[in-house]
Amino acid sequence: MKYHNGCWLFKEGIGCFSPQHVYEVRKGEREVVLCAPTARIIKKGDTLGGINLTVRISAPAPEVMRVQTYHYKGALKKEPEFELNLPGDQVLDVTEEDGMLTIRNGHLGLVINTEHWSMTYERDGKPLTRSGARDLAYVKKDWKGLPYDRPGNAYMCQQLGLCVDELIYGMGERFTPLVKNGQSVSIWNEDGGTSTEQSYKNIPFYLSNRGYGVFVNHPERVEFEVATEQVSKVGFSVEGESLDYFFFNGPSMKEVLERYTDLTGKPALPPQWSFGLWLSTSFTTDYDEKTVMSFIDGMRERGIPLSVFHFDCCWMKEFHWTDFIWDERVFPDPEGMLKRIKAKGIKICVWINSYIGQESALFDEGMEKGYFLKRPNGDVWQWDMWQPGLAIVDFTNPHACRWYQEKLEMLLDMGVDCFKTDFGERIPTDAVYYNGADPVKMHNFYTYLYNKTVYEVLEKKRGKEEAVLFARSATAGGQKFPVHWGGDCWSDYESMEESLRGGLSLTSSGFGFWSHDIGGFESTSTPDVYKRWAAFGLLSTHSRLHGSNSYRVPWAYDEEAVDVVRYFTKLKLELMPYLYSQAVFTSRTGVPMMRSMALEFEGDYNCRYLDKQYMQGECLLAAPVFNKEGEARYYLPEGTWVNYLTKETVSGGRWRCEKQDYLSVPLWVRADSVIATGIAFENADYDFRENMELKVFALETKAETIVYQAGQELVKAAFEKEGQTVKGHVTGAEGCRVRLVNCILADVQGAEKEIQGSDTLLMLTGDDVTLIGKC
Numbered sequence: 001m002k003y004h005n006g007c008w009l010f011k012e013g014i015g016c017f018s019p020q021h022v023y024e025v026r027k028g029e030r031e032v033v034l035c036a037p038t039a040r041i042i043k044k045g046d047t048l049g050g051i052n053l054t055v056r057i058s059a060p061a062p063e064v065m066r067v068q069t070y071h072y073k074g075a076l077k078k079e080p081e082f083e084l085n086l087p088g089d090q091v092l093d094v095t096e097e098d099g100m101l102t103i104r105n106g107h108l109g110l111v112i113n114t115e116h117w118s119m120t121y122e123r124d125g126k127p128l129t130r131s132g133a134r135d136l137a138y139v140k141k142d143w144k145g146l147p148y149d150r151p152g153n154a155y156m157c158q159q160l161g162l163c164v165d166e167l168i169y170g171m172g173e174r175f176t177p178l179v180k181n182g183q184s185v186s187i188w189n190e191d192g193g194t195s196t197e198q199s200y201k202n203i204p205f206y207l208s209n210r211g212y213g214v215f216v217n218h219p220e221r222v223e224f225e226v227a228t229e230q231v232s233k234v235g236f237s238v239e240g241e242s243l244d245y246f247f248f249n250g251p252s253m254k255e256v257l258e259r260y261t262d263l264t265g266k267p268a269l270p271p272q273w274s275f276g277l278w279l280s281t282s283f284t285t286d287y288d289e290k291t292v293m294s295f296i297d298g299m300r301e302r303g304i305p306l307s308v309f310h311f312d313c314c315w316m317k318e319f320h321w322t323d324f325i326w327d328e329r330v331f332p333d334p335e336g337m338l339k340r341i342k343a344k345g346i347k348i349c350v351w352i353n354s355y356i357g358q359e360s361a362l363f364d365e366g367m368e369k370g371y372f373l374k375r376p377n378g379d380v381w382q383w384d385m386w387q388p389g390l391a392i393v394d395f396t397n398p399h400a401c402r403w404y405q406e407k408l409e410m411l412l413d414m415g416v417d418c419f420k421t422d423f424g425e426r427i428p429t430d431a432v433y434y435n436g437a438d439p440v441k442m443h444n445f446y447t448y449l450y451n452k453t454v455y456e457v458l459e460k461k462r463g464k465e466e467a468v469l470f471a472r473s474a475t476a477g478g479q480k481f482p483v484h485w486g487g488d489c490w491s492d493y494e495s496m497e498e499s500l501r502g503g504l505s506l507t508s509s510g511f512g513f514w515s516h517d518i519g520g521f522e523s524t525s526t527p528d529v530y531k532r533w534a535a536f537g538l539l540s541t542h543s544r545l546h547g548s549n550s551y552r553v554p555w556a557y558d559e560e561a562v563d564v565v566r567y568f569t570k571l572k573l574e575l576m577p578y579l580y581s582q583a584v585f586t587s588r589t590g591v592p593m594m595r596s597m598a599l600e601f602e603g604d605y606n607c608r609y610l611d612k613q614y615m616q617g618e619c620l621l622a623a624p625v626f627n628k629e630g631e632a633r634y635y636l637p638e639g640t641w642v643n644y645l646t647k648e649t650v651s652g653g654r655w656r657c658e659k660q661d662y663l664s665v666p667l668w669v670r671a672d673s674v675i676a677t678g679i680a681f682e683n684a685d686y687d688f689r690e691n692m693e694l695k696v697f698a699l700e701t702k703a704e705t706i707v708y709q710a711g712q713e714l715v716k717a718a719f720e721k722e723g724q725t726v727k728g729h730v731t732g733a734e735g736c737r738v739r740l741v742n743c744i745l746a747d748v749q750g751a752e753k754e755i756q757g758s759d760t761l762l763m764l765t766g767d768d769v770t771l772i773g774k775c
Contacts, residue, residue: 001155001237002184002229003139015143017051018134022114025101030089031058032103036117038138049146053138059090059105063249064259065121066217067110069156071138072241078438079396080219080445082476084263108249121160121212123249128212135159135233138241156243159233166210167608168226168234169253169598172203172474173486173506173514175498178596178611180206180226187222189425189444189473193522194489194498200425201474201484202444203509205260206234209598209608211250213260218244219445219475220438253599254591260510261590265480267512268455269587269711270468270542272580273347274418274483276307276684277538277569278470279553280546283312283521288330289337295553296344302555304566305573307684309341310349310420310470310546321387322352323360324407338415345683348416349470352408353423354450358382358389362407366391371400373431381431392427395449396442397434405457412461419458424450424473447473455481465711470515470544479511479590483542491520491547493626496533500624501611503540507592507599513583514594515542517552524550527557528628531564535665536624538568539616541583541593564662575620577676577688577707582617584708593617601637606655610635613666619673619697620644623666632666633657640671640698647742647758649698671698674705674717679737688714689732695739699726707732721775728771730764738762738771745773 003014010016019036026033034055041047056068093104099115109122119131141153162168168180175194176183192198204216206224216222218238225235236245248259261267279295281287292309299306315334317327326334338348356363356372366372372391373381380391394400408419424447431439451471458467471484478484486502489495503514518537519530524547534554537543545552545565554561572579579593586593593616597607600615613623613634621641623634636652643650644667650656660666669675675695678686688709694717696703702720706713715732726745730736738751740760745753750771751762762771 001139001157001223001235002225003155003157004229013142015140016134017053017138017140018136019053019055019117021117022101022112025096025114027094029091031056032092032094032101033057034112051138053136057103057110059092060086060246061259061262062090063106063108064263065103065105065108065110065247066244067247068242068244069136069158070242071154071156075241078441079435080437080441080449082217082219082264082445083448084217085265086263106249107251108247110247121247123211123251128210129163129208130161131159132161139237154241155237155239156241157235157237158243158245159230159235160214162227162232162234163210166208167598168206168208169508169596170203170205170207170213170505171224172199172509173201173484173502174199175502178501178504178598179609180224182228183226184228185224185226187224187444189427189447189475191423191425194487194495194502199502200472200487201478201506201511203474203476203506204236205476205509207253207256207508209253209602211252211256211602213248213250213256215246215248215260215263215476216244217246218441220441220443253602254589257510257592258590261479264477264510266590267479267482267587268467269465269583270482270513271466272576272709273307273683273685274468274542275576275579275583276543276573277305277565278308278310278349278542278544278546279306280310280544281312281314282547282549282551284314284549285551287314289333292337293340295551296341296346298553298555300344302562302566304554304562305569305681305683306346308347308349308418310351310544312351312420312546315350319357319359319387321357321360322355323357323362324352324411335414342415347418349418349420350411350416351420351422352454353421354393354395354404355387355390355423356393357387358391363389363391366393366400366403369399369403370434371397371403373428373433375430376432381428385426386423392431393450394434395446395453396437400434401453404453408454408457409461412457417462417466418468418470419454420470421451421454422472444475448475448477451478451481474511476510482511482513483515484511484513485542485544486514486516488521489517491523491525492529493532493628495520496529496536496624497612497626500536500614503594504596504611504614507594508596510590512586512590512592513541515540515544517546518544519547519552521546521548523548527561530554530557531561531662532625534561534565535568535662536622538565538572539622539624539665539667541579541616543569543572560662567663573681573684573686574677575675576678576681576684576686577692578617578619581676581706581708584711585617597635597637604637606635607637619669619675621666621668621670625660625665630659630661631657632660634666636668640700641668642671642697642741643667644669644675649742669697671700672703673697674703674719676705676707676715690735692735693737693739694730695741696743697741699740699743724774726771726773726775730769730771732767733764733769734767736764738764740775743775745775748773
């Protein structure tokens with residue numbers, strides 16, 4: 001919210017009330033409550049009327065502060081609220097001396113000037129950010145003075161200072177520049193594609209490169225002004241009489257994300273098969289079982305491993321979306337068809353959303369049972385966008401949730417494995433909910449209940465280790481129901497670039513896994529764009545071929561596209577032991593699998609704005625090609641890097657520009673890395689133990705890895721180098737081999753050795769192996 005007029009004035013009609021000083025401090029063991037008048041109290045008469053702010057400070061977890069500010073505290077609390085993990089407030093360390101109130105929680109401190117109001121967040125006594133005299137404010141629009149004040153038009157605002165060189169990331173999946181400085185961001189879910197400032201996934205959380213984060217605990221609209229109205233401050237505001245936010249200390253940005261996801265929930269671990277290639281029918285294309293089987297068989301005949309086949313909207317009859325009934329005109333034997341697909345080792349996904357078209361028989365059933373959102377007069381809330389006369393399922397009604405889940409259970413019993421949970425953004429703010437929820441707060445929060453409802457039925461029917469979605473909309477906490485994809489993009493390089501920006505923004509906001517439509521969604525890409533996007537898509541956490549009005553099978557483009565999709569699909573499957581193990585780490589820590597360079601290399605100034613390259617896990621750097629000339633322009637941070645595909649070894653700390661053919665992409669491994677790979681595989685869901693090779697790259701000091709399968713530790717390996725001596729220790733090693741890339745070892749003990757070109761291959765026997773050799 002912008003309410004200033006330059007540095008000193010406020011906009012016309014604005015009343016702005018900020019604390020002048022602290023009149024009273026109420027200290028408890030686990031909270032501090034401040035009475036902060038907005039006019040200075042000098043004598044008793046000054047206490048008669050006026051506007052006070054009540055500020056409550058607590059510590060819900062180590063290195064986290066919660067600040068709750070109220071004008072009127074007695075407002076009726078209405079659902080929804082974010083589902084937060086709040087085990088209990090910490091004991092605070094509180095001191096007061098010379099007009100300075102200091103509240104500490106571990107290394108994090110909050111210092112309040114009680115004589116002349118200000119708030120300063122500190123780490124180990126050093127300032128992180130500051131809120132000055134007018135930065136915490138209760139703001140009234142159309143202000144005419146206390147005697148004439150009317151309810152409404154009230155906002156609570158907070159501004160926190162930005163230091164020199166401080167940059168802000170996050171706030172959900174935003175397709176605008178990765179660094180949010182200079183942007184006005186409205187946390188309000190919209191169906192706006194990938195080429196606008198609107199977003200499907202708005203998260204009221206931001207991450208600073210100074211190693212702290214802020215989560216605004218409001219499901220409704222939150223307005224952020226990031227170095228806009230006040231260029232050295234981040235402002236955030238909500239409508240109403242109170243403001244609640246959490247402040248997270250790092251000191252690293254990764255640690256901030258760990259603490260944030262401790263609060264809002266860790267990303268669930270997707271099943272191993274979900275990391276393979278997904279193929280879709282596309283949206284409005286014509287298809288029947290013959291078409292579907294021709295796609296599946298075509299992929300197999302061309303040697304392209306396929307993990308999941310997705311049926312988009314038209315598996316149901318037009319005007320009947322979503323009634324969960326197969327269109328018998330084109331799918332007369334859906335159960336038999338699904339069995340035939342699954343016999344080929346392929347999982348099945350179907351499209352759904354939470355809207356019920358009026359032509360569907362489910363509409364009458366849902367209407368009679370009260371399962372839809374209603375208008376204030378009691379009518380079912382309907383409109384004609386997307387489906388004529390559609391109604392919206394009310395997920396605040398537990399009976400509606402169960403009814404919806406029963407429809408999904410029928411599909412799961414038929415053989416469906418997962419669901420694409422589309423839409424959930426255009427939720428009305430004039431609707432009436434079963435539980436009396438505030439419809440404005442529900443606009444963003446609706447997607448959480450929608451995806452949670454679907455995810456829970458998958459957990460029930462398939463088990464926690466098998467549940468996965470393909471979701472478009474989200475709010476804070478939505479990371480618990482992966483995977484999310486980037487929505488509707490155009491089929492060109494510009495949309496490929498903005499899609500990556502959106503993904504890196506989302507994974508800077510607590511989300512661990514992300515995908516996008518390979519080749520773009522709207523229109524049809526050129527073969528050139530499709531092939532470049534395939535490389536990018538198959539080096540993302542999840543990979544799907546999907547479009548709007550044309551098929552996305554590679555042979556629809558050209559034969560080289562077949563080669564490209566085959567090559568990068570097999571490359572991803574080769575990397576599955578590494579990728580899946582990184583996914584386990586993400587699910588346990590909240591540090592995203594696919595992450596920005598700024599997040600991985602915090603101290604490198606060159607990485608701060610990079611948005612066309614990324615790290616896939618902690619070891620692999622990928623830099624997609626975004627132009628028809630095939631030029632890759634990217635930056636390698638300091639240190640030694642080895643090209644995964646060519647084994648070229650270079651020194652970082654510099655930019656590179658090079659030509660790439662379609663069967664190549666810059667894919668670099670940082671020094672002291674162990675990449676667990678597969679040797680033989682047919683799909684993503686293979687047994688790692690029987691097919692694993694540990695590749696050790698540029699061993700300079702020490703390198704370690706843990707390989708997981710089915711969420712359980714499978715192999716643990718550690719290598720170190722002292723002078724010319726290389727040592728290694730591998731547990732769970734039976735059937736495993738070790739490859740030291742670009743390293744010839746002599747005098748090897750503990751394994752059989754084979755020299756292959758510039759590599760040393762070690763064949764391990766036994767479950768617990770110690771290695772030693774000279775290079």
